[in-house]
Amino acid sequence: MAPKGGRNRHRAVLLTALLLCAQDALAQARASGFVGEAKCLTCHEAKNRHFSATSHARAFRANPRNELEARVCEACHGPGSAHVANAADKSAPIRFTRESGTPIETMNARCLACHGGGQRQHWPDSAHARALLACSDCHAPMERRSSAGLLARPTINETCLACHAQQRAEFRRRSRMPVPEGKMSCADCHNPHGSTTRALLKGDSVNETCAECHAEKRGPFLWEHAPVREDCGTCHAPHGSNHESLLVAARPFLCQQCHNPPIGHPGQFYAGDRTAAVVAAGGAPSPRLVARSCQNCHSAIHGSNHPSGARFQR
Numbered sequence: 001m002a003p004k005g006g007r008n009r010h011r012a013v014l015l016t017a018l019l020l021c022a023q024d025a026l027a028q029a030r031a032s033g034f035v036g037e038a039k040c041l042t043c044h045e046a047k048n049r050h051f052s053a054t055s056h057a058r059a060f061r062a063n064p065r066n067e068l069e070a071r072v073c074e075a076c077h078g079p080g081s082a083h084v085a086n087a088a089d090k091s092a093p094i095r096f097t098r099e100s101g102t103p104i105e106t107m108n109a110r111c112l113a114c115h116g117g118g119q120r121q122h123w124p125d126s127a128h129a130r131a132l133l134a135c136s137d138c139h140a141p142m143e144r145r146s147s148a149g150l151l152a153r154p155t156i157n158e159t160c161l162a163c164h165a166q167q168r169a170e171f172r173r174r175s176r177m178p179v180p181e182g183k184m185s186c187a188d189c190h191n192p193h194g195s196t197t198r199a200l201l202k203g204d205s206v207n208e209t210c211a212e213c214h215a216e217k218r219g220p221f222l223w224e225h226a227p228v229r230e231d232c233g234t235c236h237a238p239h240g241s242n243h244e245s246l247l248v249a250a251r252p253f254l255c256q257q258c259h260n261p262p263i264g265h266p267g268q269f270y271a272g273d274r275t276a277a278v279v280a281a282g283g284a285p286s287p288r289l290v291a292r293s294c295q296n297c298h299s300a301i302h303g304s305n306h307p308s309g310a311r312f313q314r
């Protein structure tokens with residue numbers, strides 16, 4: 001057993017070593033220009049009040065995963081010593097506003113240092129990266145404005161519609177999915193951070209994206225309808241339509257675009273004097289064309305698994 005004095009001496013040596021270590025770290029931090037968050041707060045307490053409510057503040061302060069996160073403010077804004085010495089010097093720290101003139105790539109690289117990969121795997125080739133969007137165009141990482149995702153606006157849809165005015169109009173049409181009601185969001189179908197598909201779709205194709213919720217339309221079917229296999233967007237406008245069921249055209253015209261003239265029975269609908277042309281001119285339609293039109297008979301338009309479901313009649 002070591003004598004008492006020896007243990008104290010041990011402790012003193014240890015403490016000195018720790019102190020030297022700490023001084024070393026401090027000196028290193030100074031040399032690299034980091035000043036620590038306490039310093040920032042002496043002047044930016046107001047900003048900190050908002051920041052404290054974010055998942056960033058909680059993660060960086062309560063259990064930082066590494067040295068960078070432990071730097072809190074400087075994890076994003078970079079070393080602050082030059083700024084503390086002269087707050088009017090706009091070159092430091094890194095600013096994230098468009099007015100600041102910081103190159104977008106510089107801003108985004110800060111965020112991607114911690115958030116690269118995962119959902120953002122395809123960010124570099126995405127339409128949004130090419131259009132020079134900043135992460136902070138959609139995110140407010142210092143303020144909790146949305147219930148999740150630290151978004152720039154209270155909801156995903158509002159965040160997207162701030163720029164996409166045309167889609168706002170499309171979602172006002174008569175037939176649409178419940179996006180304006182907030183039951184669905186743009187991010188149910190799109191990954192704003194990039195994807196391998198056109199139009200930043202979440203799925204590997206339009207059909208895979210739709211099948212996420214409309215699985216019964218995925219198939220395969222015993223009797224396939226070729227355009228359904230190919231692309232739901234051939235008949236449906238995903239953001240909305242003034243025709244029923246999000247259709248891109250009214251029936252029977254929708255069907256007649258491809259089945260005119262069909263073999264078997266005329267697509268210019270029969271009953272002689274009651275063709276589509278007559279209807280367009282105000283005449284009475286064939287009774288076979290009212291209601292669901294061609295689907296009065298060809299009801300299983302997405303495909304059929306019925307043994308006698310040929311021509312999608314059941």
Ligand code: HEC
Pocket residue numbers: 035036037039040041042043044073074077079080081083084087088090093094095096097100
């Ligand atoms: C001595 C007071 C002081 C300290 C300490 C200080 N700042 Fe500042 N900071 C200011 C002032 C004043 C401005 C406004 C200057 C201006 O108009 O650009 C400012 C501006 C900023 C801006 C830019 C705002 C904009 O317009 O985009 C950021 C970012 C910032 N500070 C971050 C920090 C960080 C991070 C720290 C800690 C490393 C820090 N500040 C420490 C006084 C301070």
Ligand code: HEC
Pocket residue numbers: 037040041044047048051056072073074075076077095096097136139140141142143
């Ligand atoms: C996760 C990254 C991140 C962290 C951590 C962070 N900031 Fe920011 N900061 C930003 C972004 C992005 C903006 C610009 C967009 C915004 O206002 O939300 C910004 C803006 C600012 C501004 C200018 C705000 C304005 O409206 O002019 C100041 C000042 C600032 N930050 C200080 C701080 C201080 C102080 C801390 C630490 C308490 C801190 N930041 C931590 C990313 C961060």
Ligand code: HEC
Pocket residue numbers: 055056059060068069075076096110111112113114115135136139141148149150151
């Ligand atoms: C030093 C690493 C680091 C940097 C730099 C950083 N973040 Fe984060 N971010 C984190 C951590 C850690 C979390 C919390 C993760 C968690 O809660 O699972 C987080 C969470 C988030 C979230 C999700 C918030 C939520 O509540 O779901 C968003 C969005 C985000 N960060 C965006 C950004 C943006 C934009 C930037 C650049 C301005 C940025 N981050 C910079 C580490 C970082």
Ligand code: HEC
Pocket residue numbers: 108111112115118119120123128133134135136137138139149156159187192193
């Ligand atoms: C066009 C708008 C937009 C841009 C630009 C954008 N994001 Fe996002 N981000 C979102 C939306 C919307 C969500 C929420 C997605 C969800 O909940 O399904 C999100 C979620 C996140 C999350 C939390 C979920 C996760 O993946 O862990 C992080 C982190 C994040 N974004 C980081 C970033 C970074 C880093 C950048 C810049 C390279 C960026 N975002 C650019 C819209 C955007």
Ligand code: HEC
Pocket residue numbers: 127128131133137138156159160161162163164186187190191192198199200
């Ligand atoms: C700051 C403005 C801005 C915000 C916010 C924004 N976008 Fe975009 N978006 C653009 C620009 C710019 C383009 C590329 C030019 C274009 O095609 O209009 C684009 C393109 C797109 C495209 C087409 C991609 C392609 O390959 O054709 C989709 C899909 C899209 N955005 C979805 C979203 C979603 C979803 C959100 C919300 C999470 C969102 N955007 C938020 C500006 C924005």
Ligand code: HEC
Pocket residue numbers: 157160161164167168171177179184185186187188189190198199206233238239
């Ligand atoms: C039900 C799925 C779905 C939802 C929800 C959705 N989109 Fe789309 N979006 C699509 C599909 C599918 C395309 C077309 C892809 C193709 O065929 O190239 C598309 C295309 C786009 C495009 C490219 C231009 C165009 O119109 O073809 C933009 C921009 C866009 N969407 C933005 C948005 C925004 C903003 C929201 C939310 C308000 C949203 N989308 C909601 C499925 C969806």
Ligand code: HEC
Pocket residue numbers: 175176177178184188189206209210211212213214232233236238244245246
């Ligand atoms: C995140 C889930 C989700 C995804 C993904 C999705 N939908 Fe929907 N869809 C819905 C919901 C919810 C409704 C409304 C159902 C209701 O009102 O009973 C709906 C309704 C519809 C309707 C009927 C509209 C009407 O007016 O009767 C059509 C057609 C439709 N979706 C097509 C599509 C297509 C095409 C895609 C792919 C581009 C798609 N959906 C992707 C959830 C989704």
Ligand code: HEC
Pocket residue numbers: 207210211214217218225227228229231232233234235236245247292295301302
């Ligand atoms: C050949 C044109 C066509 C294609 C392609 C097509 N649909 Fe449809 N879809 C229709 C028609 C027509 C209706 C109206 C059905 C009715 O009134 O019975 C409809 C209705 C719907 C409905 C609402 C009614 C229901 O049956 O649930 C959903 C959801 C739907 N389609 C999803 C899809 C999906 C998902 C795809 C891609 C896999 C797709 N559609 C491809 C023509 C098409």
Ligand code: HEC
Pocket residue numbers: 225226227234235251254255256257258259294295298301310311312
């Ligand atoms: C984008 C073009 C397109 C549209 C729109 C379309 N179809 Fe088709 N349809 C096809 C193709 C291609 C086939 C396969 C033809 C073949 O196998 O010879 C087919 C097959 C059929 C068949 C079965 C034919 C057979 O020989 O078994 C019926 C019935 C049919 N479609 C009805 C409709 C109806 C009703 C509509 C409207 C709701 C419609 N189609 C819309 C392209 C289309």
Ligand code: HEC
Pocket residue numbers: 252255256259262263264265267268269288289293294295296297298311
């Ligand atoms: C009154 C019921 C009925 C209506 C309405 C109807 N069809 Fe048909 N259709 C049939 C029957 C029955 C067959 C099978 C004929 C056969 O086997 O010779 C058929 C066959 C077809 C075929 C396959 C032809 C072939 O030779 O294989 C196509 C394509 C078709 N219909 C398209 C349409 C379109 C497009 C409409 C709307 C303009 C429509 N049908 C309306 C009953 C109908």
